[in-house]
Amino acid sequence: xxxxxxxxxxxxxxxxxxxxxxxxxxxxxxxxxxxxxxxxxxxxxxxxxxxxxxxxxxxxxxxxxxxxxxxxxxxxxxxxxxxxxxxxxxxxxxxxxxxxxxxxxxxxxxxxxxxxxxxxxxxxxxxxxxxxxxxxxxxxxxxxxxxxxxxxxxxxxxxxxxxxxxxxxxxxxxxxxxxxxxxxxxxxxxxxxxxxxxxxxxxxxxxxxxxxxxxxxxxxxxxxxxxxxxxxxxxxxxxxxxxxxxxxxxxxxxxxxxxxxxxxxxxxxxxxxxxxxxxxxxxxxxx
Numbered sequence: 301x302x303x304x305x306x307x308x309x310x311x312x313x314x315x316x317x318x319x320x321x322x323x324x325x326x327x328x329x330x331x332x333x334x335x336x337x338x339x340x341x342x343x344x345x346x347x348x349x350x351x352x353x354x355x356x357x358x359x360x361x362x363x364x365x366x367x368x369x370x371x372x373x374x375x376x377x378x379x380x381x382x383x384x385x386x387x388x389x390x391x392x393x394x395x396x397x398x399x400x401x402x403x404x405x406x407x408x409x410x411x412x413x414x415x416x417x418x419x420x421x422x423x424x425x426x427x428x429x430x431x432x433x434x435x436x437x438x439x440x441x442x443x444x445x446x447x448x449x450x451x452x453x454x455x456x457x458x459x460x461x462x463x464x465x466x467x468x469x470x471x472x473x474x475x476x477x478x479x480x481x482x483x484x485x486x487x488x489x490x491x492x493x494x495x496x497x498x499x500x501x502x503x504x505x506x507x508x509x510x511x512x513x514x515x516x517x518x519x520x521x522x523x524x525x526x527x528x529x530x531x532x533x534x535x536x537x538x539x540x541x542x543x544x545x546x547x548x549x550x551x552x553x554x555x556x557x558x559x560x561x562x563x564x565x566x567x568x569x570x571x572x573x574x575x576x577x578x579x580x581x582x583x584x585x586x587x
Contacts, residue, residue: 317366322543415447519543
């Protein structure tokens with residue numbers, strides 16, 4: 301982690317390095333299409349001009365990150381199963397990098413067996429599931445996703461859900477409630493609200509207080525930071541995760557870690573958010 305962050309955490313620090321629980325290290329063709337979308341709809345200087353996975357990991361390593369979750373998502377039927385295979389291969393190809401890559405899996409409700417797609421990917425080594433409601437044009441409570449929640453619960457892996465349908469990446473309160481309802485219906489599944497449902501973060505916090513299986517990540521929405529009070533962040537610190545959205549983010553990891561280190565939180569709370577909580581959900585496979 302950065303020197304500033306390490307100094308803030310002190311004796312309670314994440315000695316194994318930070319964990320970025322929200323990245324998109326993807327096959328080149330898909331990564332290029334996503335970057336083109338950002339360039340068209342969300343113009344502005346992004347913090348990671350190079351979308352090559354190795355280049356992104358090199359910067360993360362320099363900034364003190366030791367592990368990342370790479371989160372794929374399918375925008376239409378017929379692509380999730382192969383994408384899951386491709387992500388597993390990409391992670392394996394990066395196996396010698398100092399930053400450990402935890403491969404993710406995804407599903408689309410229009411496919412014949414979304415739960416089976418995820419179950420097969422988890423059996424092959426995926427450590428996290430990603431659902432992107434906007435890209436796939438669905439809601440988290442879609443009953444066709446029931447098998448996905450069940451497969452994740454059986455494997456003991458978390459599901460990261462981006463609920464917002466706005467092209468900006470923003471989420472409204474009703475969309476957060478959809479994720480919360482899904483978590484409520486599947487209490488054995490760890491459900492992570494991407495971006496803490498920004499800007500509807502108050503709704504996310506309200507539901508986190510109700511549901512012990514509902515978590516959130518602090519990933520910014522392009523350049524917009526997630527706004528959560530120090531009180532709420534400290535109180536629910538064991539269920540918050542650090543994330544960047546690299547490479548399609550306007551804020552780099554070093555800046556995000558430094559900002560987290562300045563929050564008025566217990567040192568053990570910062571340590572958990574920076575990496576300890578993510579390691580509880582997806583332990584290192586290199587030990």
